[in-house]
Amino acid sequence: MPHSARLRAGRFSEAQRIYLLTATTESRETLFSDFTVGRLVVAELKAAQQEGLVESLAWVLMPDHLHWLIALQQGSLSGLMRRIKGRSAKRVNALYGRQGKLWQDGFHDRALRREEDVLPAARYIVANPLRAGLVSRVGDYPLWDSVWL
Known part of the structure; x- marks a missing residue:
């Protein structure tokens, strides 16, 4: 069974449930070290909230992956991630004249x-850049947010 199919096995999406979602760039490419590229992804996270799909509780966009803590409001996790990954890839590819995949297939989810x-x-999410040695203070990393500020 391919890796992405194993990630989907047993996946269940429940409205109002809180989930920790993780998605990784294709070949772990460090695309989000570029702040402009990162902001394109962040815009898609915010759009999902504005459109009532999720309540975004916390997120961090690391150089090669995304951690996103959400309360799912409607739809499925697979539909949500397909939307985020597809739209962000389209925007990044258009801006930089690139082609191909931005994200690896599949994603990891954990229901809390x-x-x-x-x-x-x-706390785990927002401290990720600190643990990775990218910054010495959480507030110094530009691509994160939390409702508990």
Whole structure:
């Protein structure tokens, strides 16, 4: 079974459930080290919230992957991620005159089952650049946000 199919096995999308989503760039290319490229992806995260698909709780866009903590409002996780990945790839490719895939197939999701798991997950997300050694203070990294500011 291909890797992306294994990621989908048993996936269930439930409105109002909180999920931690992770997606990785194709070949782990560090595309989001470029702030302009990163902001194109961020615009798609914000659009999903503005359109009522999700409540975005926390996110960080690392050089080669995205962590996104959401409360799903409507639709499916697969549809949401297909939308985010497809639209962001189209925008990045158009801006930079590139072709091909921006994101790896599939994504990882984890449903948070207990309320007390949510804040630690958000802290994990926003501290990712610190753990990766990209910055010495979380606030120095430009591509993250959290409702708990």
